[in-house]
Amino acid sequence: MIRIFFITTAVAALLVSCQKPSSASNPNPDELLVENFGKIQDGRDAHLYTLTNANGMVARITDFGATLVSLTAPDKEGQLSDITLGYDSVTGYDSDENPYFGCSVGRYGNRIAHGKFSLDGKDYQLATNNDPGGIPCHLHGGDRGFGRRLWTLEEHTPSSLTLKYVSADGEEGYPGTLTAKVVYRLTDDNELIWEATATTDAPTIVNLVHHTYWNLSADPVTSINDHRLTLNADHYLPTNAGLIPTGERAPVAGTPMDFTEPTPIGQRVEADFEALKLGLGYDHCWVLNEAADGELGLAARLEDPKTGRVMELLTNQPAIQFYGGNFLDGTITGKNGTVYEHRAAVCLETESFPDAPNQEGFPSPVLRPGETYRHVMVHRFSAKP
Structure with a gap:
């Protein structure tokens, strides 16, 4: 024992x-x-x-x-x-x-438009704790999520x-008692x-998300713009001004959203491209080429050229949110008194689609009694000379 x-x-x-x-x-x-x-x-x-x-x-x-x-x-x-x-x-x-x-993050990671969704003919109102572009939404489970x-x-x-x-029935406005x-x-x-x-005792929606901020240089006073990122995704989800997906799945080819080959994060982050303007940089969901069938597939590869550290990310989820630390602005003091400046880290969050409860063309996030939700992320670390 x-x-x-x-x-x-x-x-x-x-x-x-x-x-x-x-x-x-x-x-x-x-x-x-x-x-x-x-x-x-x-x-x-x-x-x-x-x-x-x-x-x-x-x-x-x-x-x-x-x-x-x-x-x-x-x-x-x-x-x-x-x-x-x-x-x-x-x-x-x-x-x-x-x-x-x-x-x-939970009960539902990422954004839900206006904090509203319908399930089995009943309407639910969640907290609207985020308002990018002046458009309110529910973010990462509400006022006090998981x-x-x-x-x-x-x-x-x-x-x-x-x-x-x-999570009790009604917590943050969600239906059903959820055991996570x-x-x-x-x-x-x-x-x-x-x-x-x-698992749940009544129909509900679930999207549990892991939200670590990574800087493979181990020097958080430096930007992650020189990190080289590969995303196993040929499409991403365009958003409106509130960072809510429009429902379209747009090809990345020929755009700054193309990370199908290893690319420095900062190489095109300031490009004159509408999606980057709306997110103040990268803060979008990519549709993965693998893992949509629930099996583990390669989602991303992140490399720091200075230290040689490499992180490969595998998942059974259909999408990945790549957030480039755009809202870190020097106002947060973290470990050992370090002030975290703009783009001091990157988040790679495998997940279901944002706003999926309101988008018929997206994978369903509904969990019903007798079913088990399962989300796996494998962070595989190595180093190259």
Whole structure:
């Protein structure tokens, strides 16, 4: 039986900061390392769990928002460094300024037009907590979505853990009691696997999304514009001024939206192209060429040419939202007092289509009793000389 091993915050921080693979990153390899991560606004304690693999990689996850707080990955010299943005304690994550750093978003990730949808002949009104272009929409689950909820640790090993959250019928306006689980696994193949499942007692809509901000250089004061991105997608979803899909699936060929070959993110981000103007850069959904049948397919490949770090992303979902950190503006202070400037990170969020509840031509996001929703993301890390 695997036991939970509690350590102090100072010792945990020291262990996680180790830059070379070492079994000393976990003094008790058969136990899960846990530390207190501070109190959330209602006074309850949040916890930080540390996962390790045989190669010295370390992933830290908090039960607040089922959030990935940090992940170390090796560069071409074998140096391990944290490649995510975030905060030093739960206080930052439980604040209004938090732009969904690392969290598990739900009940419905991305946008729903005007916060409205109909299901089985009944109309529902959700919070309109976002208004790009002056057009209100429901974003990432509402005023206090799954990324701002305290989850329960259900199962664990030194390299994996399962977190559970039960969303009551009517929470944030959604119908049905939804039982969601998120599993994090850190494998010896240098893969971080995020897997979300959900069941419901009444028809509802579901789109659980993982929202980590990546900077493979491990230097978050630098832009990700020089990162080379490949998206396995021949089409994207054009949007209106409110960043809601119009229903069209447009070809990427001959446009700045074409990442079918490795391309620096910043190469065309300022191009005179309507989609980029509406999103103030890249903040759009691409339709994946693979994974539409529910099996794992390659979605994206991200590479930092300086450090050699590579992240490949596989998923069973039909789409991926590529967000280039356009709204990071130097007003957020994150880990170790770092100020996160414009385009300091990139988000690659596999998902169902935005506004799918209102678009007949999109894959259905409806989950009914007796069915199980399942979303898998495999983040595969390597380094090239």
